[in-house]
Amino acid sequence: MALNMVESKEWYLASYAAEGVPTTEQHLKLRTVSLSLDSIPHHHVALQTLFISVEPYIRTRMSGHDDGLCLSQYPLNQVITAFGVGIVLRSKDEKYSEGDVLLSAFLPVAEYCVVPSSAIVRKIDPAAGIPLTEHLNCLGLPGFAAWLGIHVLGDPKPGSNVFISAAAGAVGMVAGQLAKLKGCRVIGSTGSDAKVRLLKEEFGYDDAFNYNKETNFDAALSKYFPNGIDVYLDNVGGKLLEAVLNHVNLHARIPVCGMISQYNQSWREREGVRNLLNIVGKEVRMEGYLVGSYLDRFSDFAVEMGSYIKHGKIRSKIRFYEGIKSFGESLGSLFSSSNEGKVIVEFKPQPSTVKVAAP
Amino acid sequence: MALNMVESKEWYLASYAAEGVPTTEQHLKLRTVSLSLDSIPHHHVALQTLFISVEPYIRTRMSGHDDGLCLSQYPLNQVITAFGVGIVLRSKDEKYSEGDVLLSAFLPVAEYCVVPSSAIVRKIDPAAGIPLTEHLNCLGLPGFAAWLGIHVLGDPKPGSNVFISAAAGAVGMVAGQLAKLKGCRVIGSTGSDAKVRLLKEEFGYDDAFNYNKETNFDAALSKYFPNGIDVYLDNVGGKLLEAVLNHVNLHARIPVCGMISQYNQSWREREGVRNLLNIVGKEVRMEGYLVGSYLDRFSDFAVEMGSYIKHGKIRSKIRFYEGIKSFGESLGSLFSSSNEGKVIVEFKPQPSTVKVAAP
Numbered sequence: 001m002a003l004n005m006v007e008s009k010e011w012y013l014a015s016y017a018a019e020g021v022p023t024t025e026q027h028l029k030l031r032t033v034s035l036s037l038d039s040i041p042h043h044h045v046a047l048q049t050l051f052i053s054v055e056p057y058i059r060t061r062m063s064g065h066d067d068g069l070c071l072s073q074y075p076l077n078q079v080i081t082a083f084g085v086g087i088v089l090r091s092k093d094e095k096y097s098e099g100d101v102l103l104s105a106f107l108p109v110a111e112y113c114v115v116p117s118s119a120i121v122r123k124i125d126p127a128a129g130i131p132l133t134e135h136l137n138c139l140g141l142p143g144f145a146a147w148l149g150i151h152v153l154g155d156p157k158p159g160s161n162v163f164i165s166a167a168a169g170a171v172g173m174v175a176g177q178l179a180k181l182k183g184c185r186v187i188g189s190t191g192s193d194a195k196v197r198l199l200k201e202e203f204g205y206d207d208a209f210n211y212n213k214e215t216n217f218d219a220a221l222s223k224y225f226p227n228g229i230d231v232y233l234d235n236v237g238g239k240l241l242e243a244v245l246n247h248v249n250l251h252a253r254i255p256v257c258g259m260i261s262q263y264n265q266s267w268r269e270r271e272g273v274r275n276l277l278n279i280v281g282k283e284v285r286m287e288g289y290l291v292g293s294y295l296d297r298f299s300d301f302a303v304e305m306g307s308y309i310k311h312g313k314i315r316s317k318i319r320f321y322e323g324i325k326s327f328g329e330s331l332g333s334l335f336s337s338s339n340e341g342k343v344i345v346e347f348k349p350q351p352s353t354v355k356v357a358a359p
Numbered sequence: 360m361a362l363n364m365v366e367s368k369e370w371y372l373a374s375y376a377a378e379g380v381p382t383t384e385q386h387l388k389l390r391t392v393s394l395s396l397d398s399i400p401h402h403h404v405a406l407q408t409l410f411i412s413v414e415p416y417i418r419t420r421m422s423g424h425d426d427g428l429c430l431s432q433y434p435l436n437q438v439i440t441a442f443g444v445g446i447v448l449r450s451k452d453e454k455y456s457e458g459d460v461l462l463s464a465f466l467p468v469a470e471y472c473v474v475p476s477s478a479i480v481r482k483i484d485p486a487a488g489i490p491l492t493e494h495l496n497c498l499g500l501p502g503f504a505a506w507l508g509i510h511v512l513g514d515p516k517p518g519s520n521v522f523i524s525a526a527a528g529a530v531g532m533v534a535g536q537l538a539k540l541k542g543c544r545v546i547g548s549t550g551s552d553a554k555v556r557l558l559k560e561e562f563g564y565d566d567a568f569n570y571n572k573e574t575n576f577d578a579a580l581s582k583y584f585p586n587g588i589d590v591y592l593d594n595v596g597g598k599l600l601e602a603v604l605n606h607v608n609l610h611a612r613i614p615v616c617g618m619i620s621q622y623n624q625s626w627r628e629r630e631g632v633r634n635l636l637n638i639v640g641k642e643v644r645m646e647g648y649l650v651g652s653y654l655d656r657f658s659d660f661a662v663e664m665g666s667y668i669k670h671g672k673i674r675s676k677i678r679f680y681e682g683i684k685s686f687g688e689s690l691g692s693l694f695s696s697s698n699e700g701k702v703i704v705e706f707k708p709q710p711s712t713v714k715v716a717a718p
Contacts, residue, residue, distance in 0.1 A: 068636030070609075237635060251652075259636045272631015276596060277427030277618045280647035287645070288638035293610075 004038040009324045010079045010110030016064025020264050021335045024328035027062060028080070035112050043093050043117045047086030047102065052109055053136035054321070054330045054343040055170075056260050058082055068267060069258075069290075079113075080327075081106040083141055085124065085132055086113070093117045101126055103135050109327055111347060130309055137342040138316050139305050142170035144291050145257050146233075147301045150178040152294065153255035153287055154231040158183030161225055163244065166235035168195035169334075170342035171257055173203050175233050177314050180204045184231075187224045189240065191337025198340055202315055212337055217243035231255075237262045238271040245278040254286040264335060317341030323348050363397040368683045369438045369469030375423025379623050380694045383687035386421060387439070394471050402452050402476045406445030406461065411468055412495035413680075413689045413702040414529075415619050417441055427626060428617075428649075438472075439686075440465040442500055444483065444491055445472070452476045460485055462494050468686055470706060489668055496701040497675050498664055501529035503650050504616050505592075506660045509537040511653065512614035512646055513590040517542030520584055522603065525594035527554035528693075529701040530616055532562050534592050536673050539563045543590075546583045548599065550696025557699055561674055571696060576602035590614075596621045597630040604637040613645040623694060676700030682707050 009032050017027040024030070037046045058080065060069045074080055084107030088100040095117065096102065106119040124135055137143060149171070156162050162179040166172045167188025176199065179186045188199045188208040199208040207224055214220040217240055221229070228249035234241055237259025244254070262270050279286060308314040318341055321330040326345055333339040368391050376386040383389070396405045417439065419428045433439055443466030447459040454476065455461065465478040483494055496502060508530070515521050521538040525531045526547025535558065538545045547558045547567040558567040566583055573579040576599055580588070587608035593600055596618025603613070621629050638645060667673040677700055680689040685704055692698040 068634060068640050070637075070640030241635070242631075256635075256639050258639060262636050267634040267636065270633040270636075272601075272633040273635055274629040274631040275427060275626040276600070276615075276632055277621050277626065277629075278429075278647075279645065280615050280617060280649065281427050281429030283647050283649055283652055285644065285646040286638065288640070288642050290639065290642055293642055 004036060006035050006037060006112045008033055008035045008110050008112040010108060010113075011324070011327050012079050013062055013074045013076055015076065016073070017059075017062050018064055018266060019269070021332050022059060022062050022328075023332075028328050028331070030325065030328075033110075035114065037090050037112075037114075040090055040092050040114045041116075044114050045088050045093055045096050045102070045117065045120070046090040046112065046114045047104070047107070048089055048112055049084055049086045049107060049110060049324075049347045050101070051085045051133055051136060051347065052107065052327065052345040053083040053140060054327070054334065054345060055082065055141065056258055056263060056334050058331060059263050059334070063263075063266075065266060068262070079108040079110055081108055083107065083136055084109075085135060096120070096123065101132065103140075109324070109345075111324055130306065133318055133342075133344055134309060134316065136344055137170060137318060138174055138309055138314055139302060141291060142342060143174045143305055144294075144298060144301050145289075146171045146175035146178055147305065148289055148291065148294050148297070149233045149255040149257050150175050150182070150231075152297065153289060154179075154233060154253050156182060156184045156231040160184045160230040161227055161249070162186045163221075163225065163229045163232045164188045164235070165233070165240055166190070166258075166260055167199050167205065167208060168203075168340050169235060169260075171235055172233070173199075173317060173341055174314060176203050176205050179231075180206075181308075181313065189220075189236075195337075195340055198317065202317065211240065218246055221247040228252075233257060234259065236260055238273070242271075242273045242275055245273070245275045245284070248278065248282045248284055250282050252282055252284045254284060256286060256288040260335070319343050321345045363395060365394050365396060365471045367392055367394045367469050367471040369467060369472075370683070370686050371438050372421055372433045372435055374435070375432070376418075376421050377423055377625060378628070380691050381418060381421050381687075382691075387687050387690070389684065389687075392469075394473065396449050396471075396473075399449055399451050399473045400475075403473050404447050404452055404455050404461070404476065404479070405449040405471065405473045406463070406466070407448055407471055408443055408445045408466060408469060408683075408706045409460070410444045410492055410495060410706065411466065411686065411704040412442040412499060413686070413693065413704060414441065414500065415617055415622060415693050417690060418622050418694070422622075422625075424625060427621070438467040438469055440467050440478075442466065442495055443468075444494060455479070455482065460491065462499075468683070468704075470683055489665065492677055492701075492703055493668060493675065495703055496529060496677060497533055497668055497673055498661060500650060501701060502533045502664055503653075503657060503660050504648075505530045505534035505537055506664065507648055507650065507653050507656070508592045508614040508616050509534050509541070509590075511656065512648060513538075513592060513612050515541060515543045515590040519543045519589040520586055520608070521545045522580075522584065522588050522591045523547045523594070524592070524599055525549070525617075525619055526558050526564065526567060527562075527699050528594060528619075530594055531592070532558075532676065532700055533673060535562050535564050538590075539565075540667075540672065548579075548595075554696075554699055557676065561676065570599065577605055580606040587611075592616060593618065595619055597632070601630075601632045601634055604632070604634045604643070607637060607641045607643055609641050611641055611643045613643060615645060615647040619694070678702050680704045
């Protein structure tokens, strides 16, 4: 029987972080639980976690108050969940077999878990020629968010002037490349000179600037957009959005994917945007979106993006954090300027080394 | 020859008003000019002014800086122009004859004027059963703005919860009635108890509140919108918009027609909206619009609105100011809470008393 028990480390929410970046001293804590792989319920699977996708929305679910993204708060003392990829150890669902690799939208940030089949998004074919981690990246939530922002809501034309903030983040790096594939002129903002180079050299951005260096955003946008901005994919909000509203062209579109500058304060402490009147004069359409409302478009997206990946038309960069212990640090990295590309926690040991008894 | 000269009083811009309401002491001044009706150029008409439409955008053209509405600033020492109705005294355009009543988009705020035909929007048929002033009101700019906000951009469904600010103003009074005709639940905000009564008793609003009395906008919206807001026609901006963003339903729409609370400050002094993140969580579409971009829809609008007016389905209220001298005061009234309905300056004397020589 002991072989059917595993010791599993997991991250749980010890207390809400109303402001600031959640810390592993106070808010997010690691514990070890014993998990039985024997008696799992019907329509459930036992998984070993391979990869966890680290996303900004995770932080907004730890604030303990309505956060503006309208996502439910994580319950206190419960394990955190996230998008992730796991391998099936035991299955009580005929759709899944031992060894299947599954994508889950609500995977516990834990080494092992038992989840209901309703938490599974789909089975992944490891032989299909697409790296597993791309299902959390270009083919996952960030890639889909980028595609919706560019193809569906922003809809730039060839030659349009496109601005993307948090451009070296998971959404931004894909969005910029999609806009380039449409023939746009694409400029990004990001938090370090290294990432400025990354955007220009790896992701094909026409230009990019470091907002920690060019802190006068109005001046920066005047320089990089002498002909104004047609589409702004907003991942940041706050003062950068305000600056953009001084540079928009007539009928500009602002798909709002997120506002990462705003996640670590309660809304009354946030930076107000003072020039919304420009929305009238320039007849701007600003529209927020959540990927969950566009699931009917996912298969169109997956076909297009899968083709881009296979043909090398979209490049991606992943910053791997190793092992369950690194999750707290990996989440914090999203709110610093240090992070490049998509953040993923890679779990060790590898599945082949896992010792579980046959059922 | 003397009979072909008229003395004409006109308002001109003596200095820009960067902040506050323009005053007749400093910014807006009246002068008398002599106008020859003899030698008017080809494709021009000489008009006697009957009515001038007083609109908030006029103030934004007096600030001397880019105002957010992207309208050109009035040149200093030149006569102010506005939408208005005049009667033809002399015509050097074969399309117009003496006695024709014309609608102009750039009518000088003057007793008499000579304008190019390009400033004429259309000829009005006084015998068509629609009061002349409705061409500046329900059938004019405010009515068209209301129709675009409700029918084209807001697009509420029967039973939708619709909120309209500056509801007793020229746009608001029409917009609320259009939303009621669509079967919506309509609530308005306005600046006095008398106007609250007007909205409920004359314009068929389901309810309304006085923002000078119910100054906690969040509490007011909780009370009047227990089921949230589906469409907000924004005429005000600022703190009321911020409060609305705390009460929007999923996929709410916010057509932004204007932001009258914001016109009397430069943008850096304006109130910032701090909770734009709600646009993401509630997937709100906020879209500014100017009527000039929708002229292809004007004839649809005019047919529909003309029918409503003739069949008594839309009521209107006009606050008349009498005589050219009252223009300064009439403009100031838009930024107080005193004004009810559409503001129009009615010119005296009546046309029949005008003494001009035959050509």
